[in-house]
Amino acid sequence: MSENDGGLEILTGEEEPRPSRPGSRRREEPPKRKTGRNALALLVIIALLIGAYVGVTKVMDRMGGAEDYSGGGTGSVEVAIPSGANGLQIARLLADADVVKSSEAFYQLSLSDQRATQIQPGTYTLRKQMSADAALAALVDPSARVQAKFTVPEGARVGQIVEIIAKNTELERKDLEAALDDPSTIGLPDFANGNPEGYLYPETYFVEPGDTAQSVLKRMVDQTLKVAKDLDIGSRAPALGMDGEQILTMASILEYEGQKPEDYAKIARVLYNRIEQGMPLQLDSTVSYLSKRKGDVWTTAEERANPSLYNTYQHAGLPPGPIGSPGEASIEAALNPAEGPWLFFFATKDGSVIYNEDFGKHTADCQAEYGAGSCGG
Numbered sequence: 001m002s003e004n005d006g007g008l009e010i011l012t013g014e015e016e017p018r019p020s021r022p023g024s025r026r027r028e029e030p031p032k033r034k035t036g037r038n039a040l041a042l043l044v045i046i047a048l049l050i051g052a053y054v055g056v057t058k059v060m061d062r063m064g065g066a067e068d069y070s071g072g073g074t075g076s077v078e079v080a081i082p083s084g085a086n087g088l089q090i091a092r093l094l095a096d097a098d099v100v101k102s103s104e105a106f107y108q109l110s111l112s113d114q115r116a117t118q119i120q121p122g123t124y125t126l127r128k129q130m131s132a133d134a135a136l137a138a139l140v141d142p143s144a145r146v147q148a149k150f151t152v153p154e155g156a157r158v159g160q161i162v163e164i165i166a167k168n169t170e171l172e173r174k175d176l177e178a179a180l181d182d183p184s185t186i187g188l189p190d191f192a193n194g195n196p197e198g199y200l201y202p203e204t205y206f207v208e209p210g211d212t213a214q215s216v217l218k219r220m221v222d223q224t225l226k227v228a229k230d231l232d233i234g235s236r237a238p239a240l241g242m243d244g245e246q247i248l249t250m251a252s253i254l255e256y257e258g259q260k261p262e263d264y265a266k267i268a269r270v271l272y273n274r275i276e277q278g279m280p281l282q283l284d285s286t287v288s289y290l291s292k293r294k295g296d297v298w299t300t301a302e303e304r305a306n307p308s309l310y311n312t313y314q315h316a317g318l319p320p321g322p323i324g325s326p327g328e329a330s331i332e333a334a335l336n337p338a339e340g341p342w343l344f345f346f347a348t349k350d351g352s353v354i355y356n357e358d359f360g361k362h363t364a365d366c367q368a369e370y371g372a373g374s375c376g377g
Contacts, residue, residue, distance in 0.1 A: 066104035072134045073099070073127030078146060080209070081139075083121040087111065090119065094135055098128045105132040115140050122147065123209045146209055152202040152220070154327035155255030157289070161200050161325070165207075165216065175213040186217040189225065191245050198248045198322025199224045224248075227328055236335045240272070249318050250334040251326030256285035257345075263353045264333030270342045270355065271318075279343065281312040289323040346375065 079097050081090055091107035094100045109132045110116035119139045123146040126138050138144045150168035152161050158180065166173040179185055183194050192199055201223035207216055228234075233244045242250070250271060254264045274281055287299040290310050304311065310319040326334075342355040344362035348369050356362035366375030 066108060067102040068105035069101045069129045069131050071129075071131060073130035075128045076125055077128050078123055078209075079126055080123045081119065081121050085121065087116055090139075094126075097126075099126050099130055100132050100135050101129070106135060109133060109136060120145070148207040149204060150207070151204045152200065152325065154202045154330065155252070155324040156200075156202055157324045158197050158200065159292075161220075169207045169216075171207065171211075171213050171216065176217065179213040179217050185214045187221045187225075191243070193321070195321050196221070198252050198325055200325050201227060202325045202327050224325075227331065231328070231331055231335060233331070233335065240335070240337075245321065246318055247331065247334045248326055249320075249322045251330040252322035252324045253281075253283060253285055253318075254330040254333055255324055255326055256288075257283060258330075258353070259347055259351045261329040261333075264330050265336065265338040266340060266342070266353065266355060267345060268333050268337035269340050270345050272337050273341070273343050275317055277343070278316055280314070280316045281318070283312045286310050286312045286319050286323055289319075 077097050077099065079093055079099060081093065085093070087110040088103070088107050091100070091103035091105075091110065094106055095103040100106045113136060115136055124139060124144045125146055126135060126144065130138070148169040150164050152164060156164070162173055162176045162180070165171055165176055180196050183192070183196065186196070188194070188196055188199060196217075200217065200220040203223065205216065205219065228244060228248075233247050237244050237247045240247075250268060253271065254267055258264045258267050271281060284299045287303050287306065287310070290306050290308050291299065291303045293299070293303075304313045307314060309315055310323070312319060340355065341357045344356045344359060345353055346362070346366045346369070347353050354362075354365050354369075356365065363375055
């Protein structure tokens with residue numbers, strides 16, 4: 001006969017009866033029970049039951065009785081949540097910083113509360129001795145996150161971008177300039193020829209404790225390359241007789257020559273038409289890039305006499321690189337210019353743009369807007 005209790009199998013048996021002598025009548029005796037073996041088995045079963053009880057009790061304590069503070073806590077402490085941290089790791093970081101009383105309290109909450117999936121890596125200012133629920137609420141509150149913010153507008157140039165970052169974060173100008181002088185540290189592609197102009201993508205960035213000048217600038221370069229990939233510049237540019245660098249250059253010019261995004265595609269067509277006909281682009285925006293003029297793109301005769309390749313009055317075709325950081329709208333316009341025969345354009349006082357195919361008509365329209373002698377080619 002076999003018994004099975006709690007995964008432990010116990011074997012018991014009976015002795016074979018002794019044969020009786022012929023003619024004798026001997027009373028059969030019941031088999032002797034092996035009491036020692038049964039007692040041992042019983043002790044083992046009891047031990048297993050006790051162990052199971054203790055284990056279940058601990059699990060129940062963790063699930064329903066983990067130590068937890070109450071309320072919103074006091075004081076403040078900074079806690080860094082690393083990238084890729086899971087719920088248990090976050091719980092232990094909070095417990096180590098005395099934000100929560102026990103890692104179990106926060107971890108068990110995170111398993112059942114969808115807010116836990118919203119926790120982002122970063123540094124947070126939290127209170128000490130918070131309830132697990134209060135700690136979780138703080139971790140998904142953007143105001144608790146320790147970070148600086150800066151915004152780069154479309155068309156911004158490297159010098160302006162350095163000023164914006166230094167003004168709005170704790171990163172120092174000298175460190176930013178040192179990083180820009182070493183293109184390999186910021187992921188600048190080889191075809192940029194060491195010039196970061198046009199590769200610091202214009203958008204809003206957050207800077208957290210531990211970020212460096214190199215890491216922030218690299219993030220901006222990476223974003224430019226991501227947008228370029230998303231817009232498929234690599235395969236679309238050759239269809240226009242351009243490479244990726246030239247598309248970014250064209251787009252950066254559109255940021256200065258067009259006052260409204262809806263004008264970008266038409267202005268791009270003017271530039272392509274002039275390039276195809278071998279006409280100089282004659283753009284004040286590229287000349288003012290040389291003179292570092294601020295506030296407008298108008299230029300003087302002296303500025304237009306500069307022999308630099310960026311002077312599109314003196315040299316046909318595009319300048320050798322971008323003159324600012326183009327945004328997605330201007331890049332798309334450079335890749336997808338409007339259809340039209342125009343060779344000339346100018347912006348009116350109200351911001352609208354007049355396009356012409358004939359130089360005489362262009363001059364007449366421009367002078368009617370700004371006065372005699374004010375408009376050239």
